[in-house]
Structure formats: structure tokens, C-alpha cells
Amino acid sequence: MRKVAVVGAGMTKFVRRALETPKELSFEATKAALDSCEMKLEDIECVAHGSAPDAFDGIHQKGEYLADGCGGWNKPTMRVFNGGATGVHAVCHGWYHVASGMFDTCLVVCEEKMSNAMPHAQGFFLTIFDHITERPLYPNLLWIFAMEMNRYMEAYGYTKEDMAIAGALIKNHALNHPAAQLTEKVTVEDILNSEPMAYPVYRLDVSPVSDGAVAVVLASEKVARRLTDKPVWIEGVGWNVDTSYWTNKDLYYPRYLEVAAKMAYDMAGIREPHKEINIAEPYDPFNYKALHHMEGLQLSPRGKTVELLRDGHFDLDGEIPMCPSGGLLGVGNPIAAAGTVKIAELFYQLRGEAGKRQVPGDPRLGVAHAWGDLMQASSVVVMGK
Amino acid sequence: MSGVEKVYGGTGLSASQVEDGSIFVEHDALDCEYTWDAGVAIGRYLQELKNGRIIGRECDECRRILVPPRMFCEICWRPNDRWVYVKDTGTVNTFSICYVNWDASRIEPGHPPHLPAVIELDGATKMIGIMHILGEVDPQAIKIGMKVKAVWKPEEERTGAITDIKYFKPY
Amino acid sequence: MAFRERIEKNTGNIFRSSEEGKYFPVVSRYTAGVAGQKFLEEIKENEKIFGTRCSKCEITFVPAKLYCERCFARMEKEHWVDVGTRGTLYSYTVAYEEKDGSPKETPSIIGAIKLGDGLLFHWIKESSADDLEIGMEVDAVFKPKGERRGSLVDIDYFKPKK
Numbered sequence: 001m002r003k004v005a006v007v008g009a010g011m012t013k014f015v016r017r018a019l020e021t022p023k024e025l026s027f028e029a030t031k032a033a034l035d036s037c038e039m040k041l042e043d044i045e046c047v048a049h050g051s052a053p054d055a056f057d058g059i060h061q062k063g064e065y066l067a068d069g070c071g072g073w074n075k076p077t078m079r080v081f082n083g084g085a086t087g088v089h090a091v092c093h094g095w096y097h098v099a100s101g102m103f104d105t106c107l108v109v110c111e112e113k114m115s116n117a118m119p120h121a122q123g124f125f126l127t128i129f130d131h132i133t134e135r136p137l138y139p140n141l142l143w144i145f146a147m148e149m150n151r152y153m154e155a156y157g158y159t160k161e162d163m164a165i166a167g168a169l170i171k172n173h174a175l176n177h178p179a180a181q182l183t184e185k186v187t188v189e190d191i192l193n194s195e196p197m198a199y200p201v202y203r204l205d206v207s208p209v210s211d212g213a214v215a216v217v218l219a220s221e222k223v224a225r226r227l228t229d230k231p232v233w234i235e236g237v238g239w240n241v242d243t244s245y246w247t248n249k250d251l252y253y254p255r256y257l258e259v260a261a262k263m264a265y266d267m268a269g270i271r272e273p274h275k276e277i278n279i280a281e282p283y284d285p286f287n288y289k290a291l292h293h294m295e296g297l298q299l300s301p302r303g304k305t306v307e308l309l310r311d312g313h314f315d316l317d318g319e320i321p322m323c324p325s326g327g328l329l330g331v332g333n334p335i336a337a338a339g340t341v342k343i344a345e346l347f348y349q350l351r352g353e354a355g356k357r358q359v360p361g362d363p364r365l366g367v368a369h370a371w372g373d374l375m376q377a378s379s380v381v382v383m384g385k
Numbered sequence: 386m387s388g389v390e391k392v393y394g395g396t397g398l399s400a401s402q403v404e405d406g407s408i409f410v411e412h413d414a415l416d417c418e419y420t421w422d423a424g425v426a427i428g429r430y431l432q433e434l435k436n437g438r439i440i441g442r443e444c445d446e447c448r449r450i451l452v453p454p455r456m457f458c459e460i461c462w463r464p465n466d467r468w469v470y471v472k473d474t475g476t477v478n479t480f481s482i483c484y485v486n487w488d489a490s491r492i493e494p495g496h497p498p499h500l501p502a503v504i505e506l507d508g509a510t511k512m513i514g515i516m517h518i519l520g521e522v523d524p525q526a527i528k529i530g531m532k533v534k535a536v537w538k539p540e541e542e543r544t545g546a547i548t549d550i551k552y553f554k555p556y
Numbered sequence: 557m558a559f560r561e562r563i564e565k566n567t568g569n570i571f572r573s574s575e576e577g578k579y580f581p582v583v584s585r586y587t588a589g590v591a592g593q594k595f596l597e598e599i600k601e602n603e604k605i606f607g608t609r610c611s612k613c614e615i616t617f618v619p620a621k622l623y624c625e626r627c628f629a630r631m632e633k634e635h636w637v638d639v640g641t642r643g644t645l646y647s648y649t650v651a652y653e654e655k656d657g658s659p660k661e662t663p664s665i666i667g668a669i670k671l672g673d674g675l676l677f678h679w680i681k682e683s684s685a686d687d688l689e690i691g692m693e694v695d696a697v698f699k700p701k702g703e704r705r706g707s708l709v710d711i712d713y714f715k716p717k718k
Binding site: 009010011012014016019020024027028029031033036058119120121122132138143146150151154177196198199211212243248249250251344348355 | 394398412419481484488517
């Protein structure tokens with residue numbers, strides 16, 4: 001396999017309701033990514049794009065629809081889709097295009113427009129549940145997150161306050177992110193006093209609903225070295241999927257993520273991730289998820305994560321800064337695009353270009369993660385300079 | 386305030402702009418309905434629910450008793466071996482107290498919250514559970530580890546559906 | 557026997573996505589977008605049809621687009637061109653059935669109308685199918701101003717040039 005670098009990144013602002021069509025959002029992000037590395041569409045050999053269920057945008061066969069907005073006109077173009085895990089998975093997918101030797105350049109574009117779903121995108125989540133054994137109970141997605149959070153807290157004696165500390169930490173990083181939907185500081189008390197939606201999940205435990213798109217440009221080593229003095233390398237990729245019988249396993253620990261992470265770490269030659277990784281971007285649609293995933297990513301010992309969190313271990317100047325981007329909780333959650341924000345963040349951070357969000361101490365190695373489907377899928381990318 | 390990030394587009398609209406006609410929109414809704422065959426394993430599961438019983442499948446290789454039943458074991462990746470009845474009692478593995486309906490609308494004032502739970506069934510392997518709802522219980526009194534029992538619809542009202550169990554209640 | 561009746565007869569366990577007659581109650585709402593908003597505004601306010609022209613690729617996109625899909629140039633104000641309301645009939649079809657398969661009371665004609673380098677799909681009226689010829693010129697007929705809301709159907713239909 002050849003070395004693959006990220007050489008450019010771009011995105012739209014994340015907003016609750018965008019004027020732009022899904023194609024236009026994709027175009028803006030893609031154009032921004034190309035401009036960031038002074039490339040033109042004609043320099044791009046293929047496109048790997050990602051978008052979660054067609055239902056959100058309300059456009060069937062969204063992959064084909066989005067293709068020209070992603071720069072895919074008259075190019076080999078392929079869509080990947082595994083729910084929330086799509087945003088990082090699309091980068092694994094783009095990585096293959098270049099690592100295999102087939103192509104020297106690849107655009108990876110992820111988009112989601114959640115505001116098209118009326119009255120609320122939540123309605124479409126009903127259709128992810130088993131159509132015979134679960135859907136007649138009229139579940140919503142909050143049910144399973146709430147039940148996973150409850151199980152996770154029970155397993156280790158974590159409290160709602162512990163989870164809110166993680167949420168406030170991440171959300172406030174977003175105040176320094178130019179694409180962020182969240183614009184006001186959030187305190188632990190704000191989270192604990194927000195509207196109870198599905199105990200133990202309160203309103204501010206959850207990421208906002210967003211429209212947006214993110215794109216990154218991948219290049220082979222020879223092209224990357226010609227384009228930039230600061231390529232950021234994809235050191236490892238991994239992914240895994242557990243059974244969809246989500247009630248037949250213990251939700252307190254994401255074992256499938258451990259497998260995905262180990263696959264990526266092995267490829268990157270990382271033996272002790274908690275000592276070697278300098279920045280973590282775990283998937284954080286809910287505040288507890290960030291901590292749950294830090295354990296799955298082998299960056300925190302099971303049951304000790306809250307202690308480390310309270311000790312400042314995951315702060316911007318801590319041992320392993322957690323979601324310096326501001327994450328889904330703060331930047332926003334246009335499903336597929338939200339995962340790719342994490343890849344873009346590692347790109348900025350490892351180049352030392354993250355402005356006020358910059359992790360101090362010359363970080364060299366970071367990990368990005370996205371999670372999805374029915375409590376079952378994870379995709380992991382390790383990046384280094 | 387930030388670094389070199391390139392951020393283009395993402396023009397935010399207010400709710401009123403899309404409602405007052407100043408921003409042009411079209412609406413459409415999926416005008417069709419699906420019908421699903423329940424299949425071999427779930428077909429039998431539903432028939433047994435109609436009879437007031439819960440049935441699973443046993444795998445001789447990993448020794449697990451699986452509910453909801455399937456005709457194969459996804460871990461051993463082989464056809465599993467036999468039908469086994471499990472009890473209609475179990476343990477709450479996890480739960481939520483939900484104030485939001487399936488479409489994110491809030492429950493009516495005075496309406497009790499939804500009480501979804503994962504219930505590990507007695508007679509099935511540990512950690513093998515089903516999703517259902519709890520009833521006849523003070524939401525604040527629900528605990529992980531609580532013992533619960535199925536409350537069935539009267540026989541004549543059962544249709545062969547997961548909702549033939551009205552809910553699980555503490556016992 | 558219809559497929560649904562057949563499977564219902566052969567198995568007892570059929571599940572529907574909704575209770576009978578109660579369809580999945582989620583609606584999609586689509587904005588026209590940055591380019592689409594202006595495109596529809598010109599139809600609604602001025603009875604004009606606009607495209608965007610990429611001079612490098614020599615293509616006029618109709619409906620107007622925000623970007624040239626070939627070279628990714630952003631279509632700015634100076635790229636907007638009035639393509640007129642007279643197009644040529646690129647192709648057409650006659651629909652005799654409603655979408656549920658029942659016969660239409662009157663068959664309707666759907667045309668692909670070439671304007672600039674793009675095609676607009678629209679109804680063709682004031683003509684029978686027999687009188688249509690591919691390549692003929694057709695004119696847009698707009699709804700009265702008071703009935704226009706910023707939609708492609710603010711154009712009521714196209715009719716052959718008189």
C-alpha cells in the first residue's frame with residue numbers, strides 16, 4: 001500500500017436550516033477544500049463521497065444526485081454509507097483509492113441536510129429499528145441513546161454531572177471553530193438544568209440538528225510533497241460492525257470500536273495508544289458518547305475515564321485533548337459531514353493551523369472516529385505528521 | 386478567532402423565512418406503504434406471542450439461547466439447532482424515561498412518559514434481551530436490575546405482534 | 557392475484573409500515589437553494605427564465621446553477637443570462653395513467669424543453685400529441701401574477717408557437 005496524505009480541507013458553516021440545496025452545500029465544501037491547497041477540479045482523479053440515509057435530504061439515490069456538487073462530473077465516483085460512521089468511513093474509502101495505486105488524488109466529500117425532514121429529522125429514525133419486533137412500539141433514537149447512557153453510567157457509577165462536564169468541555173471548544181453552529185458558552189449547570197428529553201438524556205446532552213458539508217483532499221506521496229511542505233499522513237484505518245441485535249449485547253462497552261481502533265493502530269505501528277496519541281476526536285453526538293468512545297479507542301481505562309476527565313487529562317492542554325474541534329456537540333451534527341469535521345480538525349491541528357483551538361506541544365499523532373447504525377458500527381482513522 | 390480554515394456557504398435561514406413564502410420551498414411526502422413477510426424465525430416468534438409465550442432459538446456451538454429468534458447464529462455462523470421457550474419474566478438491563486414522542490414532538494401535558502427498557506428474559510442467555518416498554522410502575526422507582534413480568538393482552542385481542550405484550554411490570 | 561394478497565393468503569404474518577390508511581407522517585421540505593431562489597424569483601416576478609453560462613466550458617445551465625459542474629467555477633452575477641421563454645421541444649411523452657396505474661381522464665403530454673443547454677420538464681398544452689414534432693418551438697405560458705408563489709409550476713405549461 002502507498003502512503004496517502006491529506007493535503008486540503010474545507011467546509012460550509014453548519015446551520016440549523018440552510019438555504020443551499022444539498023448539491024450546493026457539497027459544492028461549497030468541495031470548492032473550499034480545493035482552494036485550501038490551490039488545486040483545481042481537473043487535478044482530481046476520483047471522488048469518494050459519503051452521506052447518511054437518503055431520508056434526511058429527502059432525495060432518493062442521493063449519491064447520484066450529489067455527485068456533481070462533489071466534483072464528480074465525468075469522474076470515477078463512489079458513495080459510502082454506514083449511518084453516523086459515514087464521515088470517517090468515507091475517508092477510509094478514499095484512502096483505498098489512493099493507497100491502492102489506482103489514483104494519485106481523491107476528493108472525499110460528506111454532506112447532510114437534516115432540516116428538509118419535517119417536522120423533525122427524528123421521525124425518520126423510526127425506520128432504522130426492526131420493522132416487526134421493534135417499530136410497533138414507536139421507538140425514537142433517543143430511547144437507545146438514553147438506554148446506552150444509563151447502562152454506561154450504571155456500569156461504573158458515573159453521574160449525570162460527570163457526563164455534563166464532558167459536554168461543556170467539548171461544546172466550548174466550538175466557540176473557536178469558524179464553522180460552528182453553537183455560538184454561546186455552555187456551562188455544566190446549563191446542561192444539567194436543560195429540558196429532560198429521555199432520562200438520562202437532557203436537551204443539552206445532545207448535539208444540535210444541522211445542515212452542512214465537509215470535504216478533504218487526499219493525495220499520494222509524490223503529489224503531496226509537490227503540493228505542500230506540511231502533508232498530514234493517514235497512518236492507519238480501521239472499521240468494524242457488530243450485530244444489529246443490539247438488545248443481545250451489553251451496551252456499556254463498544255467492543256466493535258476496540259476492534260476497529262486496533263486495526264488502525266496496528267497499521268500505524270501504535271502499541272500503546274494512550275501514550276502515543278496526542279489528540280483524540282471521538283464521535284460525540286451525545287456527551288456520554290465521547291467518554292464511552294475514549295474507552296473503546298483504548299485511550300482511557302474502562303471505569304477510570306471520569307477521574308481522568310475531572311483531572312484535566314482531556315483538556316486542550318491535557319495529556320490527550322478530547323474533541324478540540326468542538327465536536328458534534330458544538331460544531332453541529334449534519335450526520336455524515338460531522339465525522340469528516342474530525343478528519344479536518346486533525347489536519348489543522350497537526351499542521352499547527354488551528355488558531356485558538358491549537359493543541360499545544362507540537363502534537364504529532366491524532367485519531368478520528370465516527371460511529372453509527374444501530375449501536376454497532378465504528379470507523380477509525382489515525383493521522384500523523 | 387481561528388486558524389486557516391476555509392469555510393464557504395452555509396446560509397442560515399430562520400423558521401419564519403421558510404414559512405412566510407419569502408424563501409421558496411416545495412413539500413413532498415412518501416406516498417406508499419410497505420408490507421413485510423415476517424420470515425421463518427420471527428413468524429414463529431409472533432405466532433407464539435399470540436399464544437402468550439415467548440420462544441427463542443438455541444445454538445449448540447456457543448450454547449446461547451437467542452431472543453428474538455433467528456434461524457442462524459451470527460457468532461458461530463451456522464444454522465442453530467432448536468426452538469426453546471423462555472419465560473415471560475426478566476430483568477431490566479437498562480431503561481429510559483422519555484418525554485418525547487417518536488417524531489420528536491413532546492408528550493402532552495399530563496400524559497405519562499414513555500418507559501422503554503431492554504429486558505433480559507429468564508431462560509435466555511445472560512445479556513440476551515428484547516426491547517419493550519414498562520408499565521404499572523412509578524418511573525422514578527425503576528432501577529436497572531429490577532425484576533419484571535410481561536402483562537399480556539387478553540387472548541382474543543392478540544394479533545401475533547410484539548404489542549401482544551402490553552408492557553412489562555415489576556413483580 | 558396481487559402480490560400483497562398472495563403473501564397475505566399464504567402466511568399469517570404480514571406487517572405493514574403503518575396502520576391501514578395511515579401513511580408515514582414525515583414530510584420533506586426542499587429549499588430551491590442559492591441559485592434556485594433567484595431562478596424562481598425571475599419566473600415569479602418577471603416571467604423570465606434564466607440560466608447561468610460558464611464561458612470557459614461554453615455551457616448555459618438551465619435551470620440556473622450555482623456552479624459549473626465541469627470546471628467548478630462559481631456562477632456569479634455576470635454569469636446569469638436570460639434564455640427567453642421560447643424553447644425547442646427536445647422530446648415528449650404522453651401519459652395515459654395516473655401514478656397508481658388507474659387511467660387518466662384526459663391523457664397529458666410531458667415535454668422536455670430545451671432552453672440554453674438545459675432541459676426543463678413541463679406540461680405541453682393547447683396541442684394534441686399528433687400535432688407535436690420534435691424540434692418545434694414552444695412558448696411558456698405563465699400563471700397570473702397573483703397565483704405565482706416561486707415555483708416551477710408558476711409556468712402553467714408550454715404551448716406550440718403560434
